[in-house]
Amino acid sequence: xxxxxxxxxxxxxxxxxxxxxxxxxxxxxxxxxxxxxxxxxxxxxxxxxxxxxxxxxxxxxxxxxxxxxxxxxxxxxxxxxxxxxxxxxxxxxxxxxxxxxxxxxxxxxxxxxxxxxxxxxxxxxxxxxxxxxxxxxxxxxxxxxxxxxxxxxxxxxxxxxxxxxxxxxxxxxxxxxxxxxxxxxxxxxxxxxxxxxxxxxxxxxxxxxxxxxxxxxxxxxxxxxxxxxxxxxxxxxxxxxxxxxxxxxxxxxxxxxxxxxxxxxxxxxxxxxxxxxxxxxxxxxxxxxxxxxxxxxxxxxxxxxxxxxxxxxxxxxxxxxxxxxxxxxxxxxxxxxxxxxxxxxxxx
Numbered sequence: 058x059x060x061x062x063x064x065x066x067x068x069x070x071x072x073x074x075x076x077x078x079x080x081x082x083x084x085x086x087x088x089x090x091x092x093x094x095x096x097x098x099x100x101x102x103x104x105x106x107x108x109x110x111x112x113x114x115x116x117x118x119x120x121x122x123x124x125x126x127x128x129x130x131x132x133x134x135x136x137x138x139x140x141x142x143x144x145x146x147x148x149x150x151x152x153x154x155x156x157x158x159x160x161x162x163x164x165x166x167x168x169x170x171x172x173x174x175x176x177x178x179x180x181x182x183x184x185x186x187x188x189x190x191x192x193x194x195x196x197x198x199x200x201x202x203x204x205x206x207x208x209x210x211x212x213x214x215x216x217x218x219x220x221x222x223x224x225x226x227x228x229x230x231x232x233x234x235x236x237x238x239x240x241x242x243x244x245x246x247x248x249x250x251x252x253x254x255x256x257x258x259x260x261x262x263x264x265x266x267x268x269x270x271x272x273x274x275x276x277x278x279x280x281x282x283x284x285x286x287x288x289x290x291x292x293x294x295x296x297x298x299x300x301x302x303x304x305x306x307x308x309x310x311x312x313x314x315x316x317x318x319x320x321x322x323x324x325x326x327x328x329x330x331x332x333x334x335x336x337x338x339x340x341x342x343x344x345x346x347x348x349x350x351x352x353x354x355x356x357x358x359x360x361x362x363x364x365x366x367x368x369x370x371x372x373x374x375x376x377x378x379x380x381x382x383x384x385x386x387x388x389x390x391x392x393x394x395x396x397x398x399x400x401x402x403x404x405x
Contacts, residue, residue: 091148101210116144158369182262222251
């Protein structure tokens, strides 16, 4: 473990240099990793683990689209692909990668197979942090650990195939065997993490729920919509409004920020852009800060978790969710975006 300085604050991080793949394989050489669920995180994590040489099986409900996807990805029914309960029985490490709602409904089944010495692995702190609401209370004689990649399973897999790593946080909620630290770090390396940074289940879910509702998805969509609508209301065409709102940011500026930081990007824009951005960014911060403070309070109080549980447990939740997603898909802004993407040079 190395101490890294982040803006004057020291944090514990673990890199692949100090915990190489060979050490991870040795650590888990006698383990069977059962990946339960093949939706968002399951495919990327399981395929990366398999390609890295670990003993991995997948548990998924037969007859579902996810089962068919697992078969298409090379998992073999009866050999490396099983029904959920059978996979849980076989696994010494159970990677519990169902949706939050799925984890709640499947918990009684999974709990039966958490015998002494096994490890229960999460990629999100939701089920454990809000255990009074979810009912997910692990037995005292199993390790409870977490690797939370800071991105989608699709990104994790894509970056792995490019020879890159997606940064992940790690946490230990319960160390029953004395091996939880080695297990979780080995798994973090195995799934293809760039570097691992230390957190807790509670901090992970608080930051994750805030981020999803904030700059990662909710806030960015809200800001996009506000600027796009303002430009359209003032006579700008859909193409111009979309390019100035989304395309330039995602295709030109965000890669520069990812490579060198916002400060570097500012310093390498025109002086006109610098002046305006420096004048306006604090106004946007001051306008948004109370919303983020309210959001964090709602997350910390468990209200956001309860809303998700209540909504996603309804029999028609998927139908209602798809209706809301379709509304966004059909908006002028994202219809304009579909046309702009087709016109990119790489698509012609």
